[in-house]
Amino acid sequence: MKFFLNPSEFNRISNLLVKPLFILSFLTLTLGLIFALYLSPDDYQQGSTVRIMYVHVPSAWLALLTFMIMTIYSIIGLTFKTPFSFIVNSAIAPIGATFTFICLITGSLWGKPMWGTWWVWDARLTSVAVLFILYILIIFFKKSFHNIEVGEKITAIFIILGSINLPIIKFSVDWWNTLHQPASISKLSSPSIHLSMMIPLIIMTLAFTMIGLLIGIIRIKSEIAQRKQRI
């Protein structure tokens, strides 16, 4: 439990974690790419473009997951006054922004052959674009205050306010009639995606999660080191 809240404990355990995570992410990414690019079948309507899904869906999930982690850490940081949560916030915001950017780019690359347009003002697409702007604002927020503690606290409040967007993104395909399809994999019903496509998707999601965790741990470690240096 201390691993999540205490910088020195985090440093100690993450030193053990970095190498296994690196090997695991390398292996899962290789396996996932082999599955996604060669072993999975073509879609009968979309042809080979369906393979964009194996990058698009994991990056979208991780974009949401990163914001959720930031929200939880902001709440913990503001209530229990733990400085480590603000370190995590400022370290992982660029990762979330990158995943959102990958999601938007691959989505528009997928939309051009399938829908005939790069971009539509659809509820799902617009809310993800708003998520991207939120990430950018969070990154800018920290830099615009002279006193770094004030910037951190106010960024945390902004993150909690911005987390209103997460349920909107999740349920936008159910609430409005959108061009974007509803979720294929959900907890309550059996998935509407065939097993031969679900296995590569799950492996790619694992690989993306591993890569995100690895970069996150490295960034948090460097942030802790920077702060130690400044003091």
Added chain:
Amino acid sequence: MKLFNSILAVIYREFKLTFRNSYDILSILIFFILGILIFVFSIGPNKELLSQLSIGIVWTLLILATNLTFKKFYQEDLNDGNIYLLHISGISYEIIVIIKLFCLWIFFQLPFLIMIPVAFLLFGNNFENIYLVMEIFIISSLILTTLASISGAMNLLNNKNIALGSSIIMIFSIPIIIFSVSAINSSVELIQPQINILLGILFLFLAITPWISAFCIKIAISNK
């Protein structure tokens, strides 16, 4: 009773301070008219197109005019120390925030109620649904005032980044502009549900604004 008297005194002080330089309010109204002119020049004098776009233009200018006022909320009071004086004389920050919301809504949002018929006249709209427009305007202007309060409290110690406060207001006003413009432009049976959604957003923000703003003011005072 003592609390009530001091609240009235604070409201009286706000009114006095604002009416001493009332050209402030008038220049925001001029800003609104100028914005309409700029939109007309950029789109062209096509009457049909303008009356289609009119509600969107009015709401855009409303948000831009709100962006001008967010520094008015707490910045001066923090700089000359008045907000701390009010606090130690027995009024909590949350009540100060509520008083400020009420006063600044009257000063900087309610005057647009006069400007909406003028805008309708300029765009050549028909005056059939003007009461609906005014009703939705009152709800959404209240939400915009709460957003301006949050943004003003967050940017009290920010003197490096000018556009940040406006960006906060704009990013949270996206749902407001969506639902209010589509409530006015949609068919009769879809008006009431969208007004209900707007009211829901309003009560959410009225509930959370006092303590978010008060929290930010406390951070600003303890770090100034």
